[in-house]
Amino acid sequence: MKRGSFVTPLLLILIGVLFLLKNLNPELRIFQFVFDWWPFLLIGWGGLRLxxxxxxxxxxxxxxxxxxxxxxxxxVVILTLVGSSVWGIQRFSRGDSGWLRVGDIEFFHQTFDYPMDPASKTTSATPRIVIENLRGSVRVIGADAQEVRLTGRKSIRANGSREADAANDSTRLDFTSTGDIVTLRTGHENARDARVRSSLELVVPRGASIEARGRDLDIDIADINGTVDIDCDKAGVRLQNIGGKVRSELRGSDTIRGFDIRGDVELKGRGRDIELENITGQVTISGGYSGETSLRRIARPVRFDSSVTNVRMDGLPGEMRLTLNQLSLEDAAGPVEVRTKSKDVELAGIDGAIKVTTERGDVAIRHSTAPRNPVEVEVKSGNIDFALPSASSLNLRAETARGVIVNDFNSALKEEQSDRGAVLSGALGAGPEVRLKTGRGEVSVRKITPIETGAQTPARKTPVKVEEPKTEKF
Amino acid sequence: MTPFAAFVRAARGPLLLIALGVLMALHRSHDVSFTKTWPVLLILFGLMKLFERLAQRQQFDGEVQP
Known part of the structure; x- marks a missing residue:
């Protein structure tokens, strides 16, 4: 007579008990427990059988x-595959938020906090400070000091305090100064599996220059006169009152904010939002940004280059806002050059020549004073709206290959209908050349309304207002 | 087949299972990665096969039964 094994019923009972516990007390992290300890299930299973x-x-x-x-x-094979893949997922996800949800299962690792001993190094008035911190935050403040003062703490997410202690021991801070260079390394790469984040706060001499490198960092730098150089995979950056050049290369920034920077600003890489205000130097932005780029009060030339959009201007006393489908530029110093694939472009109060090239999208240009510089707009598919004061002089040629032309300056400009499109040309006194051309869409050359000239600031609302005079004509 | 040989053969599975559990537990505690230790299972399996043969050899040496 062959008796069945004990193991199968025991397994069933075990699974039943686990689910029952989970149902009775949802707070209990049963699944975490099982996923942590399943190898011992195999051992127990084999042991019982033996x-x-x-x-x-x-x-x-x-x-x-x-x-x-x-x-x-x-x-057994299924259990092993599932169990070990869960470990793999956990290791990947032991990143930012501390937990991961797969279906109804949460995986947690505890976070342990370790304070850092405050330390300081005496330096010259203009030291170069190199910070290497893989993850965490770096906060630098310039002060009237002759030393670099460091405070901070470390948080380690690990599987129990023993592992966290080991990770803490293996990631001792390396804070050294040689000559004019102060180096600060958090040594996170020495922690094998625990995820270490260091929050560093530094008070530095006002003349300091900062160089920060890392993988996932929040960087906050204020009140220094030196340069700032950031090289990071993923970062949130906030800079305020910087005297020198700012250069950053980020592979995935969240937000870059810069206020009151007296040097040139050069941003490279990919990210979401950029906000720059009151920059005395030149601004150069290149890469891909998925959010909103907003620039205000830039004293020197601005260059923005992404794979689909290029914007150039000589200065920006006003504001530029750039999103994935819109560019609005208000009160900029020309020559302004915009080249884009698929965006609505709005330009207002541009002092200088304008050149806009776009494939799809509407272009609106508003001159609140008589234009003095040439304008050239070329659109493959989209409307062009050109508004200017009634007392303007210019030499116009507006054409649409497919669409109509709306002309507010009736008598002086001559309209010729072609096959499906139209051409409007003529001169109003002796003025700059204006060339407006669309492959498909409406071109309107009209007098600017008092509302538009009076309320120049809300540039984003203009498309609605622009439509009004047009409809009145029909 | 002697009862002992049958015992060795029957115990093979549970022993392998225990070994797998131990290796996985070691992997879990991050001391030794399973990607490095898996040949242990092969060695264990081979050893047990060998042991089974030896147990069977005893049978042929000592008994005349087929």
Whole structure:
């Protein structure tokens, strides 16, 4: 007579108990427990089976041919694959938020905090400070000091305090100064599996220059006269009152904010939002940014280059806002050059020549004073709206290959209808050349309304207002 | 087949399972990665096969039964 194994019923009971516990007390992290300790399930399972076989052998009872049947092996393989892949996921996800949700299962690692001993290094008035911190935050403040003062703390997410202690020991801060260079390394790469984040706060001499490198950092730098150089995979950057050049290369920034920077600003890489205000130097932005780029009060030339948009201007006393589908530029010093693939472009109060090239999108240009510089707009598909004071002089040629032309300056400009499009040309006194051309869409050359000239600031609302005079004409 | 040989054969599965559990537990505690230790299972399997043969050899040496 062959007796069945104990193991299968025991497994069923175990699973039942686990689910019951979970149902009775949802707070309990049963699944986490199971996923952490399942190898011991295998050991227990094998041990029980071995015990059974031993008992059968010594009693002289018939032995099974295989201690573990084919079906059981299949189950073991599945359990192993699932269990080890969960570890893999956990290791990847031990990143920012501290938990991961897969279906209804949460995986947690505890976070342990370690304070850092305050430290300081005496330096010259203009030191170069190199900060290497893989993850966490860096906060630098310039002060009237002759030393670099450091405070901070470390938070380590690990699987228990023993692992966290080990990670803390292996990531001792390296804070050294040689000559004019102060180096600060958090040594996170020495922690093998625990995720370490260091929050560093530095008070530095006002003349300091900062160089920060890391993988995932929040960087906040204020009140220094030196340069700032940031090289990071993922970062949030906030700079305020910087005297020198700012250069940053980020592979995935969240937000870059810069206020009151007296040097040039050069931003490279990919990210979401950029906000720059009151920059005395030149601004150069290149890369891909998915959010909103907003620039205000830039004293020197601005260059923005992404794969689909290029914007150039000589200065920006006003404001530029750039999103994925819109560019609005108000009160900029020309020559202004915009080249884009698929965006609505609005320009207002531009002092200087304008050149806009776009494939899809509407272009609106508003001159609140008589234009003095040439304008050239070329659109493949989209409307062009050109508004100017009634007492303007210019030499106009507006054409649409497919669409109509709306002309507010009736008598002086001559309209010729072609096959499906129209051309409007003529001169109003002796003025700059204005070339407006669209492949498909409406071109309107109209007098600017008092509302538009009076309320120049809300540039984003203009498309609605622009439509009004047009509809009145029909 | 002697009862002992049958015992060795039956115990093979549970022992392998225990070994797998131990290796996984070691992997979990991050001491030794399973990607490095898996050949242990092969060695264990081979050893047990060998042991089974030896147990069977005893049978042929000592008994005349087929």
């Amino acid at each position: 015990l059974e076989i031993c008992v059968a052998y010594f009693r002289g009872a018939p032995l099974p041919v295989a201690g573990i049947s084919g079906g059981e092996w299949t189950l």
